[in-house]
Amino acid sequence: AQSVTQPDIxxxxxxxxxxxxxxxxSYGATPYLFWYVQSPGQxxxxxxxxxxxxxxxxxxxxxxAEFKRSQSSFNLRKPSVHWSDAxxxxxxxxxxxxxxKLIFGQGTTLQVKP
Amino acid sequence: xAGVTQTxxxxxxxxxxxxxxxxxxxxxxxxxxxxxxxxxxxxxxxYYSVGAGITDKGEVPxxxxxxxxxxxxxxxxxxxxxxxQTSVYFCASKGRQGSETQYFGPxxxxxxx
Numbered sequence: 001a002q003s004v005t006q007p008d009i010x011x012x013x014x015x016x017x018x019x020x021x022x023x024x025x026s027y028g029a030t031p032y033l034f035w036y037v038q039s040p041g042q043x044x045x046x047x048x049x050x051x052x053x054x055x056x057x058x059x060x061x062x063x064x065a066e067f068k069r070s071q072s073s074f075n076l077r078k079p080s081v082h083w084s085d086a087x088x089x090x091x092x093x094x095x096x097x098x099x100x101k102l103i104f105g106q107g108t109t110l111q112v113k114p
Numbered sequence: 115x116a117g118v119t120q121t122x123x124x125x126x127x128x129x130x131x132x133x134x135x136x137x138x139x140x141x142x143x144x145x146x147x148x149x150x151x152x153x154x155x156x157x158x159x160x161y162y163s164v165g166a167g168i169t170d171k172g173e174v175p176x177x178x179x180x181x182x183x184x185x186x187x188x189x190x191x192x193x194x195x196x197x198x199q200t201s202v203y204f205c206a207s208k209g210r211q212g213s214e215t216q217y218f219g220p221x222x223x224x225x226x227x
Binding site: 036092106 | 118145147149154155156157158159162164170172173204206208214215216217218219220221
């Protein structure tokens with residue numbers, strides 16, 4: 001079945017430490033790939049997206065993600081986490097760019113220790 | 115420029131009641147979407163629209179209806195509320211084909227008792 005998997009439901013890192021959130025998808029072709037962040041009680045905000053070209057994409061708030069076709073992965077990274085990064089992070093794919101119907105992973109909750 | 119707005123922010127319904135969740139965008143976007151987010155889960159697409167007068171089902175449409183009479187508005191109707199519809203509902207929009215970024219509203223939290 002087609003799916004988006006975020007293996008880590010909850011991650012805790014210390015402030016200043018590096019971060020990597022994993023995302024895998026199971027589709028035949030390369031979909032459009034997205035990372036969204038959701039702060040408590042808020043809507044979703046786009047961090048970054050990949051459509052084609054350079055497989056390392058830069059986003060807002062110092063985040064980056066790398067697309068690896070061989071692993072069907074699109075992992076999100078940040079070199080140094082800030083306390084304000086504590087939130088829920090969603091990976092999403094768009095199989096049909098014509099309609100923009102997104103399929104989301106179940107999310108990863110990031111907790112940042114002082 | 116308000117972006118995507120949703121009303122109400124929170125609502126409690128009794129089983130069997132009906133209500134309409136409102137969504138509006140002021141970005142002249144053609145595409146609009148309704149998602150629901152259950153606790154600990156990602157968002158699931160309920161319905162979407164590619165333009166005024168055109169709507170289609172998403173992944174979980176049962177128990178819901180939509181209409182799109184204008185470009186700006188995309189209301190979601192619950193006819194007979196059930197406890198399984200307790201969720202947070204998000205509306206989103208995006209521009210023309212080729213513009214892939216979706217902009218999300220702040221959400222409506224719905225509790226069905």
